[in-house]
Amino acid sequence: MAARRISSLLSRHVDLINNYVGKQSCLGTGIYRYGTTVAHEEPIKPSVTVEYDKLLINGQFVDAASGKTFPTLDPRTGEVIAHVAEGDAQDINRAVAAARKAFHEGPWPKMTAYERCRIMLRFADLVEKHNDEIAALETWDNGKTYEQSAQIEVPMFVRLFRYYAGWADKIHGLTIRADGPYHVQTLHEPFGVAGQIVPWNFPLLMFAWKVGPALACGNTVVLKTxxxxPLSALLVSKLFLEAGLPDGVLNVISGYGPTAGAALCNHMDVDKPVTLELGGKSPFIVCEDADVDKAVEVAHFALFFNQGQCCCAGSRTFVHEKVYDEFVAKAKERAMKRNVGDPFKTGMEQGPQIDVKQFNKILKYINYGKECGATLETGGDRFGTKGYYIRPTVFSNVQEYSTQNLDTANTLTRALRVGTVWINCFDTFDAAIPFGGYKMSGIGREKGEYSLRNYLQVKAVVTSIKNPAWL
Known part of the structure; x- marks a missing residue:
C-alpha cells in the first residue's frame, strides 16, 4: 500500500494542535488541522470553590515548610484560581518519612487485602458521588471541556479504582518444581514507599493510573502533582481520607519539578524502581479499503481529544494514495466545524491550551511550519483576546520526508514496533488494557494486570525437604 509520512519533525512538536496527511510525491500535499471558531464570550463562572490548597502529609493538610505558595491559573483567562502551597525538598522529606512510617508501623501493612479493597471501593463511591464538583475543578484548572471531565474522565477514574480494588486480594505467588529435595515458593510483596509524579494533561486519570495499583499491592505513596x-488531586485525596485510608499511606505534594520533583526522584528512602510513561507518537494509518467518513472522524478524535494534549495523540496520519484526496477534503471540513470555546459551555469540543508556555510553543512551531515551506491556508494566530486559545489553522503543501509500504491490519499489528495498536478506533483506555511504549517511549506499563508488576517485588523461598512424597 503506497502511503507517505508527512514532516515527522513538525508532527512531533506541533501535535498539540495539528495533524498532517500526505501522499506519494516528492513534495506531497499535507494538511495541518485545528478547530473552528465560536464567539468569544466572558468565561462562565465554575460552580465550585477551592477548599484544599495545602500539602497532604501524614493525613493532615499543612502549609509548606517554607511558607511559600504559587498560583495556579485558569487557562481560559490566565487569571489566578488559587494560591497553592509550594512544596520543596523539606516537604518531600516529611512526606517520605510519613509514608515510610505508615508502611512499617501503621495499620496499612497489617490489614488484610480484603480490607484494603474495601477502602478503595469506598473511595471510588465517594468520587462518584462528587462527580460534578471534581469535574468542574478539573476543567477550571486544566481547560479541558467540562463534558469530557464529567462524562469521561471522572467515571473512568472511578472505574480504575474499582478495578484495582478487585486486584487487592488476588495477588499471590507461585509454587515451583525445582530439582532436588526442595519446596520452592515465591512471595509477591510490596516495595514499600512509591514516589509518583503525574503530568498536567490528565491530572485525575494519571492519579488513578499511579495510586490505584500502588495501594492495591500494599505500598504507601508520595505523589507530586x-x-x-494541583487542585483535583488534593480534593480527591481528601475523599480518600474520608474513605478510611490510614494516615501517611497517601501523601500529596504540590510544587515544581526542579525542587519537589527532583527531591522525590533522588530520595534514598523511596523504594519503588523507576517506571516512565512517555506515550508515543506512532502514526494514524488509513488503509485503501477504509470507510473514509469513519476514518476522518476517528483521526479527528485521535488528534484533538483533550486539546491535542495527549502523549499518544495521532499527530501524524498515513493515508493510502487512492483515498488521499477524499480524506484530506473531509478531514479539513471536519476540523473547521470543531467547536472551540469556553470549556464550561455546553457543546464545546475544545478549550484552551494548558498555559502560556504551551501556547507560545505552539505558535512558535506554526511559524516553523511556514519556514519549512508549508502553506498557511488559514489561522495560525491567537483566537480571542483572553486565555490560551489558538485560531483554527490549516497548512497545505507540507514537505514529505520518507515513504513506507504498508500492508493489512494484521500485518501492521505485528510489524509496528509500538506499545499499542488501535484498529478502527483510538484512545480506547479500558482499565484492564496495558499502556506503554516501545523503544524511547518509556519504561514499564500502566494499567491492567501488567501495572501491578511495577509495585511488587518477588521473594523466592526455598525449603529443604527430606524424602518428599511427590518426588
Missing part, C-alpha cells in the same frame, strides 16, 4: 494542575 504537576505545578499547572
Amino acid at each position: 504537576a505545578e499547572q494542575t
Whole structure:
C-alpha cells in the first residue's frame, strides 16, 4: 500500500494542535488541522470553590515548610484560581518519612487485602458521588471541556479504582518444581514507599493510573502533582481520607519539578524502581479499503481529544494514495466545524491550551511550519483576546520526508514496533488494557494486570525437604 509520512519533525512538536496527511510525491500535499471558531464570550463562572490548597502529609493538610505558595491559573483567562502551597525538598522529606512510617508501623501493612479493597471501593463511591464538583475543578484548572471531565474522565477514574480494588486480594505467588529435595515458593510483596509524579494533561486519570495499583499491592505513596494542575488531586485525596485510608499511606505534594520533583526522584528512602510513561507518537494509518467518513472522524478524535494534549495523540496520519484526496477534503471540513470555546459551555469540543508556555510553543512551531515551506491556508494566530486559545489553522503543501509500504491490519499489528495498536478506533483506555511504549517511549506499563508488576517485588523461598512424597 503506497502511503507517505508527512514532516515527522513538525508532527512531533506541533501535535498539540495539528495533524498532517500526505501522499506519494516528492513534495506531497499535507494538511495541518485545528478547530473552528465560536464567539468569544466572558468565561462562565465554575460552580465550585477551592477548599484544599495545602500539602497532604501524614493525613493532615499543612502549609509548606517554607511558607511559600504559587498560583495556579485558569487557562481560559490566565487569571489566578488559587494560591497553592509550594512544596520543596523539606516537604518531600516529611512526606517520605510519613509514608515510610505508615508502611512499617501503621495499620496499612497489617490489614488484610480484603480490607484494603474495601477502602478503595469506598473511595471510588465517594468520587462518584462528587462527580460534578471534581469535574468542574478539573476543567477550571486544566481547560479541558467540562463534558469530557464529567462524562469521561471522572467515571473512568472511578472505574480504575474499582478495578484495582478487585486486584487487592488476588495477588499471590507461585509454587515451583525445582530439582532436588526442595519446596520452592515465591512471595509477591510490596516495595514499600512509591514516589509518583503525574503530568498536567490528565491530572485525575494519571492519579488513578499511579495510586490505584500502588495501594492495591500494599505500598504507601508520595505523589507530586504537576505545578499547572494541583487542585483535583488534593480534593480527591481528601475523599480518600474520608474513605478510611490510614494516615501517611497517601501523601500529596504540590510544587515544581526542579525542587519537589527532583527531591522525590533522588530520595534514598523511596523504594519503588523507576517506571516512565512517555506515550508515543506512532502514526494514524488509513488503509485503501477504509470507510473514509469513519476514518476522518476517528483521526479527528485521535488528534484533538483533550486539546491535542495527549502523549499518544495521532499527530501524524498515513493515508493510502487512492483515498488521499477524499480524506484530506473531509478531514479539513471536519476540523473547521470543531467547536472551540469556553470549556464550561455546553457543546464545546475544545478549550484552551494548558498555559502560556504551551501556547507560545505552539505558535512558535506554526511559524516553523511556514519556514519549512508549508502553506498557511488559514489561522495560525491567537483566537480571542483572553486565555490560551489558538485560531483554527490549516497548512497545505507540507514537505514529505520518507515513504513506507504498508500492508493489512494484521500485518501492521505485528510489524509496528509500538506499545499499542488501535484498529478502527483510538484512545480506547479500558482499565484492564496495558499502556506503554516501545523503544524511547518509556519504561514499564500502566494499567491492567501488567501495572501491578511495577509495585511488587518477588521473594523466592526455598525449603529443604527430606524424602518428599511427590518426588
